[in-house]
Amino acid sequence: MLEKIQKLIEEVNALQAKNAEEVEALRIKYLSKKGEITAVMADFRTVPAEMKKEVGMRINELKNLAQEKINALRDAVQVEQTAGSDLDLTRTPYPVKLGARHPLTIVKNEIVDIFSRMGFTLAEGPEVEDDWHVYSSMNFADDHPARDMQDTFFVEAHPDIILRSHTSSVQARVMERQQPPIRVICPGRVYRNEAVSARAHCFFHQVEGLYVDKNVSFADLKQVLLLFAQEMFGTDTKIRLRPSYFPFTEPSAEMDVSCTICGGKGCSMCKGAGWLEILGCGMVDPAVLEANGIDSTQYTGYAFGMGIERIANLKYQVKDLRLFSENDVRFLDEFKSAN
Ligand code: DAH
Numbered sequence: 001m002l003e004k005i006q007k008l009i010e011e012v013n014a015l016q017a018k019n020a021e022e023v024e025a026l027r028i029k030y031l032s033k034k035g036e037i038t039a040v041m042a043d044f045r046t047v048p049a050e051m052k053k054e055v056g057m058r059i060n061e062l063k064n065l066a067q068e069k070i071n072a073l074r075d076a077v078q079v080e081q082t083a084g085s086d087l088d089l090t091r092t093p094y095p096v097k098l099g100a101r102h103p104l105t106i107v108k109n110e111i112v113d114i115f116s117r118m119g120f121t122l123a124e125g126p127e128v129e130d131d132w133h134v135y136s137s138m139n140f141a142d143d144h145p146a147r148d149m150q151d152t153f154f155v156e157a158h159p160d161i162i163l164r165s166h167t168s169s170v171q172a173r174v175m176e177r178q179q180p181p182i183r184v185i186c187p188g189r190v191y192r193n194e195a196v197s198a199r200a201h202c203f204f205h206q207v208e209g210l211y212v213d214k215n216v217s218f219a220d221l222k223q224v225l226l227l228f229a230q231e232m233f234g235t236d237t238k239i240r241l242r243p244s245y246f247p248f249t250e251p252s253a254e255m256d257v258s259c260t261i262c263g264g265k266g267c268s269m270c271k272g273a274g275w276l277e278i279l280g281c282g283m284v285d286p287a288v289l290e291a292n293g294i295d296s297t298q299y300t301g302y303a304f305g306m307g308i309e310r311i312a313n314l315k316y317q318v319k320d321l322r323l324f325s326e327n328d329v330r331f332l333d334e335f336k337s338a339n
Contacts, residue, residue, distance in 0.1 A: 001040075001047060005058045008036060012066045017073045026073070030066045037063055100336040104205055104324055107312040108187050111207050114231045115185040118224060120209065123184040125170035127163060127191070128155065134164050137172040137291045138248040153191050153202075163191035167208035168248055168305060171284075174210060175292035180299045181213040187308070198320040205308035210284070212294060212301030218251070218283055221302035225281065229257045232311065236263065240275060249282025249303055260314045269317075276314060279306035 012030065017023045030037050040059060047055045101109075112122060125133070135147055146152070146165065153163040170186035186208040194200045211220070222241065229237045237260075241253040256277050259270035266272040281304035286296035309321055316335075318324070323331050 001043065001051075001055055002058060005040060005055070005062050008040065009058075009062050009065060012062065012069050015069055015073065017077060019077050020074070023070060023074045023077055027070050031063075031070065037066055098336075100332055101338075102324075102332065103312050103316060103318070103335045103338070104308050106335060106338050107315060108205065108207065108308050110232065111228075111306075111308070111311065112185055112187060114228055115209060118227065120183050120185040120211075123170055123174050123186045124188060125164075125167075125173040125186065127189055129162060129164040129169050131160050131162060133169040133172045134162060134166070137176075137288065138168050139285050139287045139291065140247045144247065149193065151192055153193055164188075165192050166190050166305060167206040168303070170208055171210045171248070171288070171303060172292050175212070175289070175294055180294065180301070182301070183211045183213075185209050196322065198322065201309075201321050201325065203325075204321070207306055207308060209304045210301065211303075212284060212289070212299050214299060216283075216300045216302055218302070221281060221283070221304070224302075225255055225279070225304065229255075229278075233257055233260050233314070238264065241281075244280060244282075246280055246282060248285055248288045249280075250285045252280065252282035255279050255281060255304075257314075278310060278314070279304050281305070 008030075015026055017026060027035075029035055032038065037059075040062070044052075044055065044059060116122070131147075134152075135144065140146060152165050155161040155163070167186050167188045167190060170184075170188065174182060174184050174186070188206065188208075189203055190206050191203045194202055196202055209224075211224075222239075225241075226239050229239050236258075238258040240256050242256065244252045244254040246252040254277055256275035258264040259267060259274050259276055261267050261269040262274065264274040266274050270276050281302065284301035284303050289296040289299060289301065309318075309324060312318060312324070313321075
């Protein structure tokens with residue numbers, strides 16, 4: 001018995017392994033339930049009493065040695081394998097590269113945030129829409145030029161199904177399922193069949209606002225837009241409303257803000273005018289309320305719509321619209337601090 005143990009000790013001392021599989025095979029050979037050392041331990045019963053002490057000590061020695069040897073071999077092959085894969089675990093780590101929010105997302109969040117502080121809730125609608133929600137329910141005449149192929153992308157198989165060309169369609173989506181009071185802010189992507197250039201794109205982003213209740217007036221609209229402009233561009237910002245025309249509002253207006261660069265003195269940004277146009281707005285045309293199931297003798301409302309790219313341009317002076325959709329990380333990285 002002692003000889004057998006001595007032989008195993010020598011064997012174990014000489015063990016070698018090239019990889020993790022070989023180490024595991026050795027562990028099974030010596031230390032598993034059916035391993036050689038376990039077998040020796042099982043034979044311990046047969047050892048005469050006077051030898052038990054010595055044999056017991058030798059078996060323990062063998063077992064510990066085998067365990068240590070296998071652990072050492074396992075460590076050795078692990079180090080070798082990591083070295084083989086060019087991994088240097090002692091090296092200082094590279095900084096983790098963090099992404100940044102897209103500038104349009106930053107601006108959209110800011111717009112939504114400002115209006116939600118004034119009680120507006122978020123509403124969204126589909127980008128693939130039907131003619132009714134984009135045009136007919138918004139009081140566009142059948143022959144209105146905006147429906148023209150030059151503006152609208154049609155989904156070929158269905159002449160009635162289009163890509164929405166403005167977020168005003170979400171007004172209809174909200175009104176058809178909800179009675180006043182309605183106070184929603186609706187951001188989203190819109191599509192127009194335009195040649196892509198620095199100043200135009202075939203898709204861009206808008207935010208629509210809609211407020212319908214009893215006794216809503218043009219003065220309410222003006223005050224909300226003034227607060228918005230001052231939150232967005234600074235408390236010194238002034239606004240002016242110029243009469244305009246949209247099929248879905250009556251009266252309609254376009255809103256300018258005092259130039260975000262020169263404050264109104266006139267510069268290259270505002271082309272000397274001192275004012276920059278930022279949105280369209282007006283009182284919801286009673287025909288639109290009626291088309292969407294709202295009693296226009298009881299309720300009035302206002303609506304407005306603005307382009308997110310336009311606001312982002314004013315805030316960040318991005319000269320080329322295409323930068324917003326090209327995913328050039330050098331451009332996107334510039335907005336890290338604005339997150
Ligand atoms: N839908 C208009 C556009 O795409 C923007 C707009 C103007 C929305 C006036 C409105 C509004 O809600 O009242 O140019």
